[in-house]
Amino acid sequence: MIEAVGLTKRYGAKTAVYNLSFQVRPGTVTGFLGPNGSGKSTTMRMILGLDTPTTGQVTIGGYPYRKLPNAPRQVGALLDAKAVHGGRHARNHLLCLAQLSGIPARRVDEVLGVVGLQDVAKKRSKGFSLGMGQRLGIAAALLGDPQVLLFDEPVNGLDPEGILWVRNLMKSLAAEGRTVFVSSHLMSEMALTAEHLIVIGRGQLLADMSVKDFISHNSADFARVRTPETEPQQREKLTAALTEAGGQVLPEVDGALRVTGLPLPRISDLAHSADVRLWELSPHQASLEEAYMRMTQGAVDYRSTVDQRAGFQQEMPPGMPPQGQAQPPVPGQGQPCWYAPPPPQQGGQPFAMPQPQGGPGAANPYAAAPPQQPAAPAAPPADMTKRATDNEDAR
Amino acid sequence: MTTPPTPQQQPQAQQPQQMYAPAGAPAPQGAPMAPPPAAPAPPSAWQQAMANAYTSPIPVKKTHLGNALASEWTKIKSVRSTMWTLGIFLALVIGIGLLAAANTEPGDYADVPFTIPAFFGLILGQICLITLGVLVTSSEYGTGMIRTTFTASPQRYRVLAAKVVVFFVTAFVVSAGSILLVGLVTSSMNGGAEAGDLPWAGTVLKGGLYVSLLGVLALAVGSMLRHSAGAITAMLGLVLVPAILPAFLSIWESTQTLGEKMSDYNAINSLAKIFGAEGMDSPGGTSQLVALIVLTVLALGGAFALLEKRDV
Numbered sequence: 001m002i003e004a005v006g007l008t009k010r011y012g013a014k015t016a017v018y019n020l021s022f023q024v025r026p027g028t029v030t031g032f033l034g035p036n037g038s039g040k041s042t043t044m045r046m047i048l049g050l051d052t053p054t055t056g057q058v059t060i061g062g063y064p065y066r067k068l069p070n071a072p073r074q075v076g077a078l079l080d081a082k083a084v085h086g087g088r089h090a091r092n093h094l095l096c097l098a099q100l101s102g103i104p105a106r107r108v109d110e111v112l113g114v115v116g117l118q119d120v121a122k123k124r125s126k127g128f129s130l131g132m133g134q135r136l137g138i139a140a141a142l143l144g145d146p147q148v149l150l151f152d153e154p155v156n157g158l159d160p161e162g163i164l165w166v167r168n169l170m171k172s173l174a175a176e177g178r179t180v181f182v183s184s185h186l187m188s189e190m191a192l193t194a195e196h197l198i199v200i201g202r203g204q205l206l207a208d209m210s211v212k213d214f215i216s217h218n219s220a221d222f223a224r225v226r227t228p229e230t231e232p233q234q235r236e237k238l239t240a241a242l243t244e245a246g247g248q249v250l251p252e253v254d255g256a257l258r259v260t261g262l263p264l265p266r267i268s269d270l271a272h273s274a275d276v277r278l279w280e281l282s283p284h285q286a287s288l289e290e291a292y293m294r295m296t297q298g299a300v301d302y303r304s305t306v307d308q309r310a311g312f313q314q315e316m317p318p319g320m321p322p323q324g325q326a327q328p329p330v331p332g333q334g335q336p337c338w339y340a341p342p343p344p345q346q347g348g349q350p351f352a353m354p355q356p357q358g359g360p361g362a363a364n365p366y367a368a369a370p371p372q373q374p375a376a377p378a379a380p381p382a383d384m385t386k387r388a389t390d391n392e393d394a395r
Numbered sequence: 396m397t398t399p400p401t402p403q404q405q406p407q408a409q410q411p412q413q414m415y416a417p418a419g420a421p422a423p424q425g426a427p428m429a430p431p432p433a434a435p436a437p438p439s440a441w442q443q444a445m446a447n448a449y450t451s452p453i454p455v456k457k458t459h460l461g462n463a464l465a466s467e468w469t470k471i472k473s474v475r476s477t478m479w480t481l482g483i484f485l486a487l488v489i490g491i492g493l494l495a496a497a498n499t500e501p502g503d504y505a506d507v508p509f510t511i512p513a514f515f516g517l518i519l520g521q522i523c524l525i526t527l528g529v530l531v532t533s534s535e536y537g538t539g540m541i542r543t544t545f546t547a548s549p550q551r552y553r554v555l556a557a558k559v560v561v562f563f564v565t566a567f568v569v570s571a572g573s574i575l576l577v578g579l580v581t582s583s584m585n586g587g588a589e590a591g592d593l594p595w596a597g598t599v600l601k602g603g604l605y606v607s608l609l610g611v612l613a614l615a616v617g618s619m620l621r622h623s624a625g626a627i628t629a630m631l632g633l634v635l636v637p638a639i640l641p642a643f644l645s646i647w648e649s650t651q652t653l654g655e656k657m658s659d660y661n662a663i664n665s666l667a668k669i670f671g672a673e674g675m676d677s678p679g680g681t682s683q684l685v686a687l688i689v690l691t692v693l694a695l696g697g698a699f700a701l702l703e704k705r706d707v
Contacts, residue, residue, distance in 0.1 A: 001448070026448040049549045050542055051706040066549040069457040077546050083539035085474060092473035099466040100547045100554075101458050140543065145451040177449035 001025055001179055002047060002148060006056035009042050009203075016042040017203040019056070024181045024198070026147070029174045031194030031211070032183040033292060035300045039203035040183045041079075044152050047181075048077055060148055072101040076141030077150040081133035081157070086126030090117055090136055093125060097140055111139040130157025138166070148179040155189055167193050187289035199292070201299025211288060218291035223264055225271075226256040226280035234276045241274040242267065256280065463548060463557035471561055476530050481569055484523035488516035488570070492577035501587035507671055508595035509585070513577035513602065514670040517570075518663055521606045521634065524566050528613030529626040531562050532698075536621040542707050551702050555618060559611055559695065566610045571603025593671070601669045601684060608687050609634070609662060615694035619701055637661035660686055 002024040009017040017039040024030045034040045045051040047058050049065035057064060060075055068074050084093050094108045112118045115135040120128070125136060134157055141149055151170070155163045170193050174180045184190050190197070190211075197214050199207040207214055225242075227235040239249045239257065247262035259267055264283060271278050286294075471477050495512035504511070532555070535541040548554050578595050586592075612633075617626040637657040644654030658664055660683055669680035 045542075045706070048546050050545060068549060070455050071549050072547045073451065073453075073455040075546075079542055079546065080539055083541075083543045085470075085534060085538045085540040087474045087476070088470070089473070092469060096466045096469040096473070097543065097547045099469055100462050100544070102456055102462050140547075145453065147449050147451065177447045179448070 004058040026179040028195040034200040072144035076146040078137035091121040115139040191288035467557040467561040480527040487520040488573040491516035496581040502589040504590040509582040510578035513574040524610035525613040528610035529617035533617035533623040566607040615698040618698040634662040
């Protein structure tokens with residue numbers, strides 16, 4: 001079991017991880033998600049004792065990593081597929097790691113077979129593709145038959161067969177009662193592999209819950225309603241009826257209606273009493289990706305923008321409209337609020353949260369965000385404080 | 396990009412479940428979520444999970460220095476840089492040594508030991524050992540292998556200690572062996588009445604020790620600087636600058652003593668003294684050797700201290 005308590009890491013003025021507390025328990029695959037630069041790898045490195053936390057601590061099975069009597073026999077880790085000496089061939093690379101913890105050389109050949117690298121065992125790892133490097137890294141992690149496994153982006157560069165293999169490997173390792181902690185950016189992969197999620201953004205904990213709960217609490221599920229296209233007045237009638245009943249209705253491009261705030265049976269009843277025929281009434285449930293995007297959109301540090309290609313343009317004579325405006329906006333690119341907010345929780349607390357000790361924003365590095373970043377989205381803790389007060393006002 | 400995060404669905408909060416949040420409303424910025432009421436596993440589930448936790452059927456044994464030594468031996472012999480640097484070292488010391496031995500006469504050895512031909516090769520060959528010493532540590536930092544190593548052995552001091560031992564033994568065996576070989580060949584070629592037949596066993600040991608220690612110093616510097624090119628440059632400076640600078644320092648009276656010390660203790664002159672190449676009565680160089688030992692120990696102390704402190 002991995003247990004982090006108040007983990008904080010500062011690099012000079014930059015806080016990479018702030019007051020992170022979580023537990024990763026055996027028997028399940030726990031996914032570790034977060035945008036680029038959110039502190040995932042820093043957290044992984046602190047778990048493995050490579051970086052020393054500024055404050056707080058993290059233990060594995062009760063021990064700080066650097067106090068483990070035989071680390072590879074207890075914890076297997078894949079941090080970086082390229083963290084090998086390229087001049088050494090695969091078998092010798094694993095052999096020197098095995099010898100460090102007294103694992104016999106037979107085991108090296110065994111894990112090479114497990115990851116499917118036995119044919120290139122005597123090839124120098126410099127020539128390995130990214131996928132082969134990942135396999136070598138996974139072999140190193142499995143070497144000691146450890147109880148706890150950490151994988152940082154294990155499916156990067158793997159072929160579809162390899163991805164399927166990793167997915168099944170993670171699941172079977174967890175099924176044996178091991179602790180499996182996996183970071184990944186591939187949401188579809190995470191949805192298939194992980195049962196539990198730990199989500200961080202800007203070095204802070206955003207969520208620690210099961211995948212199912214995560215999706216249902218972070219997605220705007222809606223109902224798609226379609227009235228007969230031949231009778232537009234029916235559509236208006238239904239819109240009025242639904243709005244009156246407290247629902248929110250948004251027209252979709254193809255003429256359907258997107259209804260939020262009303263359960264499906266209620267929509268059907270309302271349509272019936274308004275004497276409107278329905279061609280479609282379907283629930284729309286969000287994917288993990290959508291839920292994740294919505295949760296982390298405020299914590300994204302590196303966001304892409306639409307490429308205006310203005311650098312190629314010749315200077316326009318004054319009075320000409322800028323070229324960029326002619327371009328239609330691309331969904332999801334450079335547009336805030338593409339995803340709707342999560343639904344409010346019962347009891348009026350919109351975002352129940354592992355509140356940072358000492359009150360929100362008390363000793364928070366982000367609360368006093370430097371003023372030279374006006375373009376950045378508002379910092380989460382500041383928002384938290386704001387929302388908390390808003391909420392109290394509402395009550 | 397600025398979105399005032401004002402949730403608009405407040406009035407709906409009291410509505411029954413099966414809610415659909417309004418789509419398109421302003422998004423909360425990184426709003427932290429708590430586990431929902433049902434989400435945190437009840438203690439019983441936790442305990443169950445902990446009870447079912449996997450334990451390897453093979454007993455876990457505590458690791459020791461022997462494991463690290465075996466690992467470092469595998470590492471040093473499985474990279475090409477070792478073969479290249481040691482190969483060039485042997486070619487230089489034995490090649491130049493035998494060439495020199497073939498072109499000398501017994502009379503030339505009247506007041507120098509038979510190992511003197513190896514000295515010429517060692518002046519160049521020491522750079523090979525310095526390079527290898529640096530690479531033993533810094534190449535792991537350069538390739539990222541160090542993270543894998545320190546994950547497999549969080550006892551970092553043990554890894555560095557094993558590196559020092561394995562490198563020192565390798566370097567000493569190779570350097571002392573090559574000096575011995577040159578000495579044996581030279582004595583068999585040039586032995587005779589005119590040769591002084593000075594004792595030369597000490598030069599084999601001291602010469603091998605000196606260049607091996609230079610390599611260990613380079614290893615420590617490589618561990619501190621974590622950068623191959625930087626560490627090799629620093630070591631070359633340490634070897635070459637004290638050999639060049641005394642010529643300039645002797646110009647001024649105030650720096651003359653410093654210049655003399657430098658010329659006495661620089662790596663090339665130290666080797667010359669060890670091999671008695673300066674026409675002394677008997678081979679010496681003990682004080683130079685002690686100076687290098689002190690310097691190496693200091694550098695190793697720094698390397699160990701930094702190793703435990705720094706993030707990898």
